Amino acid sequence: MTVQELPGAGAAYRPAPPPAWRPRTDPAPLLPDPEPYRVLGTGAPLDRALMLRLYTELIRGRRYNAQATALTKQGRLAVYPSSTGQEACEVAAALVLQEQDWLFPSYRDTLAAVARGLDPVQALTLLRGDWHTGYDPHEHRIAPLCTPLATQLPHAVGLAHAARLKGDDVVALAMVGDGGTSEGDFHEALNFAAVWQAPVVFFVQNNGFAISVPLAKQTAAPSLAHKAVGYGMPGRLVDGNDAAAVHEVLADAVARARRGGGPTLIEAVTYRIEAHTNADDATRYRVDAEVAAWRDHDPIQLLEAELTSRGFLDDSAKKAAAEAAETMAAALRERMNAEAELDPMDLFAHVYAEKTAQLREQEAQLRAELAAHENEDEGER
C-alpha cells in the first residue's frame, strides 16, 4: 500500500480512538500559569523566621560563589560553575526538604548541597579534583553532584519509588538546567515518575543559556513547565529570583508528593550572572544590557528590600548575616589553601567491593613505582 492509498491520507487524517479510550486527565489543571509566580512585592503574608533564614542563606551562598570563583583564579579549583544570580533557587531547594528527603543536584548546585548542610570543602572535591564525590551520599541524603546532563533525574525517581515501596516518607528533589531538559533522560525520568506516581519534584533552573545556547534554540515549548502536561503531571512556572515564591512553589510540590499526589515539574525563571564557568567567555553570546537588566532583578536585593520595608530586617541583622558569610568564606579559603591529602593507592580502593586479581597486580605495580621514586628522591638528597 502506498501512502496515497492509506485510508484518509491527504485529508486531515486522525486515527479513531479505540472504544475504551479516555483522556487520562483534563490537561487544564496541569497547565502552568502563563506568568511566573511571584510573592515578593504582592503584599502576600510572609513567614518572618523563614524569610530571615532564606536571607541569611542567600547572603552566605553569594559569598560562597564569590569565594569559590576566587579559588579558581588561584588555581585551587580546576573549575567552578557559579550559581550567582540563582541563589534563591539553590537555597530554597535545600530548605524545603526534610531530613529524610533526598536532593539530586547537578554540577551547578554546590550551593544547594551546602545549604542542606554539606561541608563546604567536601562539596568542592569534585571541582578541586582530589576525588569525584567527596562525601557519603547517605549522610546528608545528597546524591553525587552530577556532571552528565539529566542523568541524575531517573535516579531520583528510582530512589523515591523504592522509598515508597518500603513505606518510607521520603521525597526526592531533582535539579536540572534548561539545557538538560532536552536530554532523553529528562523525558524518561518524568515519564517514569508520572506512571509510577513517584514522590519526586523536578526542579528546572532556567537560567537562559546552556553554555552559549539560548532557550529559544533549546525548545519550542511555550515554557519548560508546559512539558509536564504531556506526562500527566502539573507544571508550575515561578520567578526564580523571588526566594519566597520559589520556596512556596517547591514546598507545595514537596507536600503534594509527600501525600501521594505524585510528581511535579517546576520551572524557575532565573539568570546566570557569571559565565558558564570560569573557563567560558559569556561576552561571545550575550550582551551587557541583558545582564544588567537581570542584575536589577537580583534575588538578594529583592528579598532585602521586601524584608526591610516590612520591618523584618534591620541593619544589625544584615550585618550579622554578612559577618557569618565572611566567617564561612575565610574558613573555606583557609582550608582550600591547604594542600589536598591524596593517597595514590586510593586509585584501586573503590572500583569493586573486592579487588580483582588484575587490580591487585596493578596496585603492586604502582606501589613499586612509588617506592622507586622515593628511593630516587632519597638518593638525590
Added chain:
Amino acid sequence: MTTVAAKPATMAQALQRAMRDAMAEDPSVHVLGEDVGTLGGVFRITDGLAKEFGEDRCTDTPLAEAGILGTAVGMAMYGLRPVVEMQFDAFAYPAFEQLISHVSKMRNRTGGSMGMPLVVRVPYGGGIGGVEHHSDSSEAYYMATPGLHVVTPATVEDAYGLLRAAIASDDPVVFLEPKRLYWSKAEWSPDAPTEVAPIGKAVVRRPGRSATLITYGPSVPVCLEAAEAAKAEGWDLEVVDLRSLVPFDDETVCASVRRTGRAVVVHESTGFGGPGGEIAARVTERCFHHLEAPVLRVAGFDIPYPPPMLEKHHLPGVDRVLDAVARLQWEAES
C-alpha cells in the same frame, strides 16, 4: 526444603528459578524491565514472578532502557537489589550512558560509600534467526568499562548458579544470557547442593593435552563439539569455559595453556577490538615461553551482525575451530 530430583530443565527455567529463589530469600530483590510482568518477558525468563511476588517486585516499566536502568540506580541507592532485563542485546544501547557513567562508577566516585548491587540481564548473541538488532554480541563494550562485572553462563547449572551469584554481588553485574542456549537442556535439580560458581572463576569443561580452546557462552557447546570431532585427527583438545569475562581468571586459563602449549580463543563477537584480542594478549604475556604457536582467534567476522539467512556463514562453527587448531603448527612438535 524439599528436594527435587534431577530432571531435564532448560537454561531459561534455571534463570527463572534463580530469580525466584533470590526474590523469595531477599525482599530487596526487584525485577524490572519491558514486558517482564504479565508476559514473563519475551523469552519467558521472568515467567510467574509478578504473579508470585506482585507487580511491585516484578514490574513492567515504560519502554525506555535508560529510564529502566536509571531508576534502578536510584532503587539501588535506597538499598534495593534491582535485576534489570534488557529485552535484546542491541536494545540495551540507550542505557549505556547510565551503565557507564553511573552504574559502573558509583562506588568509585563516592569513595566506596555507595555500591551498586544491581544486575543487568542481557540476552545476547546470534543463532536464533533474529532479524537486525536481535543478535549482537556486545560483551566487548561491557568489558571495556571498569567497575562492571561481566559474566555469561554456558550450562543450565551455571545459569542458575551465576545468576544467584550476580544478584548476591555487591557490585553491578552485566549478565549476558546466550539466547541460543535458552532452550538447551540438562538434567538439573535446583535444590541439589550445586556449587554456585563464584564470579571470576573459569572452569575446564573438557580436559585435553593437545591445545586449549578458550571460550564462553554460546561458543562453549561449539568448542565441545569441535573437541569431540578433533579426536579423529588425534588431537586431544582442552576446553576452558571462562564464565566470567570480568574479572578474568588468568590462573585457570594460563594453567591450561601451560599444560597444552597451544591456544585458540573462540567467540562469536567480532575479532577486531573484540574480547579475543585481550585474551590472546594476556595469554601471550603470561605463557610466552610455554607456547608452541601463536594464540589464534576464531571470531565472528568484523561486520555488523548479518541477516538471519546468512548468519550461519558468520558464526564460528566446528569447522572453523578445527581449521584454527590445524593451523597451530603441529609439525613443530613431532
